[in-house]
Amino acid sequence: MASSATVTANQLIIMAELKLFRTWSSPFPLRVVWALDFKGIQYDTIFEDLSNKSSLLLQYNPIYKKVPVLVHNGKPLLESLVILEYIDETWKQTPLLPEDPYERATARFWAKFGDDKVLPSIWNVFIKQGKDQEEAIVTAQENLGFVERQLTGKKFFNGETIGFVDLAFGWLAKLLSLWEEVCGVTLIDHEKFPLLSEWIQNFADAPIIKESWPPRDKLITKYQALLEVYTSKEAPK
Amino acid sequence: MAGEVVLLDFWSSMFAMRVRLALAEKGIKYESKEQDLSNKSPLLLEMNPINKQVPVLIHNGKPVCESLIIVQYIDEVWNDKSPLLPSDPYQRAQARFWADFVDKKVSVAAKNVWSTKGEEQEAGKKEFLETLKIMEGELGDKPYFGGETFGYVDLSLITFYSWFHAYEVLGNINIEAECPKIIAWAKRCMQKEAVAKTLPDQKKVYEFVVQLRKMFVSE
Numbered sequence: 001m002a003s004s005a006t007v008t009a010n011q012l013i014i015m016a017e018l019k020l021f022r023t024w025s026s027p028f029p030l031r032v033v034w035a036l037d038f039k040g041i042q043y044d045t046i047f048e049d050l051s052n053k054s055s056l057l058l059q060y061n062p063i064y065k066k067v068p069v070l071v072h073n074g075k076p077l078l079e080s081l082v083i084l085e086y087i088d089e090t091w092k093q094t095p096l097l098p099e100d101p102y103e104r105a106t107a108r109f110w111a112k113f114g115d116d117k118v119l120p121s122i123w124n125v126f127i128k129q130g131k132d133q134e135e136a137i138v139t140a141q142e143n144l145g146f147v148e149r150q151l152t153g154k155k156f157f158n159g160e161t162i163g164f165v166d167l168a169f170g171w172l173a174k175l176l177s178l179w180e181e182v183c184g185v186t187l188i189d190h191e192k193f194p195l196l197s198e199w200i201q202n203f204a205d206a207p208i209i210k211e212s213w214p215p216r217d218k219l220i221t222k223y224q225a226l227l228e229v230y231t232s233k234e235a236p237k
Numbered sequence: 238m239a240g241e242v243v244l245l246d247f248w249s250s251m252f253a254m255r256v257r258l259a260l261a262e263k264g265i266k267y268e269s270k271e272q273d274l275s276n277k278s279p280l281l282l283e284m285n286p287i288n289k290q291v292p293v294l295i296h297n298g299k300p301v302c303e304s305l306i307i308v309q310y311i312d313e314v315w316n317d318k319s320p321l322l323p324s325d326p327y328q329r330a331q332a333r334f335w336a337d338f339v340d341k342k343v344s345v346a347a348k349n350v351w352s353t354k355g356e357e358q359e360a361g362k363k364e365f366l367e368t369l370k371i372m373e374g375e376l377g378d379k380p381y382f383g384g385e386t387f388g389y390v391d392l393s394l395i396t397f398y399s400w401f402h403a404y405e406v407l408g409n410i411n412i413e414a415e416c417p418k419i420i421a422w423a424k425r426c427m428q429k430e431a432v433a434k435t436l437p438d439q440k441k442v443y444e445f446v447v448q449l450r451k452m453f454v455s456e
Binding site: 063072075077078079082083085086089090101102105107109112113117146223 | 287299309310314326333334337338371
């Protein structure tokens with residue numbers, strides 16, 4: 001949180017008009033929480049129950065009807081990675097993306113790879129069984145191998161400090177071990193993925209991440225219940 | 238800024254077309270290396286080991302992958318003319334959102350129109366037209382998604398126009414009847430030299446898709 005000494009009158013006005021729609025557990029809005037917290041930006045939070053969406057959420061996000069939605073001066077922003085870039089362009093302190101265009105393109109690529117390939121492949125390991133799960137494990141570890149190599153010579157994907165790609169992969173730092181525990185499969189062990197294992201530790205240890213992470217026992221209960229749904233019947237994707 | 242620009246390309250890929258279009262808009266000289274996607278070259282596998290796909294932009298020997306990421310890269314490096322993204326952060330966020338919608342929704346539904354049959358195809362057709370209607374809503378009365386000038390969102394969607402004839406014949410749909418504003422917008426875009434020169438002939442694309450369909454659907 002920014003101290004009053006560093007916050008100008010203008011910033012106070014802008015900050016007052018910042019609202020984040022999120023749920024208690026979804027990792028995508030958490031990216032926005034982290035970005036705002038890292039930049040010391042104040043905002044109001046509205047917690048949504050996705051089984052009973054507020055009319056305001058549906059008004060702001062009629063197409064996807066999802067969180068996160070960031071409303072800035074009454075104008076909605078959607079899609080967590082798009083929101084992160086907006087935050088980075090609007091508030092210049094603690095930059096999330098590098099300045100160099102090639103490095104920016106690289107960062108965008110890895111964030112997209114995380115969402116398009118890594119996350120779904122790991123989710124598949126979580127929800128599938130038997131042979132399907134075995135195949136899912138192979139794919140997931142292949143993807144994780146690419147991610148591991150990206151950390152060569154770096155503490156974080158962004159270098160010495162947490163940045164865009166780290167926030168994009170934040171779910172990996174905390175949710176993966178949880179899913180591994182619930183479904184009984186280990187995807188990341190220290191021998192096969194030493195860099196990723198260390199990154200997970202470093203990221204999870206950062207105070208802002210620690211403070212904002214939802215309660216572990218609540219998350220375990222949630223994912224146990226979800227897994228039961230998938231194993232007990234033919235669940236749609 | 239200049240330096241060597243190479244594009245790992247494929248003539249009918251609407252994603253590679255986006256990059257060709259961005260390069261044309263900016264007047265950037267480049268070498269197009271047409272790829273054989275059924276027999277991928279060592280260069281392609283080296284430059285895009287993760288997804289092994291086109292397009293790949295190789296700028297001074299360094300690869301950039303993913304069409305929209307490449308287009309943003311081009312816009313940031315060659316920032317002296319024909320800006321593709323708006324300068325205002327909120328408008329930029331809007332542009333990114335809609336280009337992402339084209340990728341997540343329009344593109345996926347479009348693929349189902351030509352690569353499936355029966356019930357799956359019917360669902361794909363319905364969704365495809367629905368996504369185009371959503372885009373029509375976003376376009377409103379503007380000449381382009383970018384406002385008065387052709388921009389990032391226009392670029393992300395117009396390349397699919399070269400596949401419309403294929404969608405219409407293979408899907409038995411009439412896009413102009415369902416989405417007249419989109420067709421009007423597309424024809425407006427085709428008036429631009431860069432667009433007209435970049436997009437391949439719709440009949441040629443149709444013939445290509447007919448062959449491609451055989452790999453997906455047994456009839």
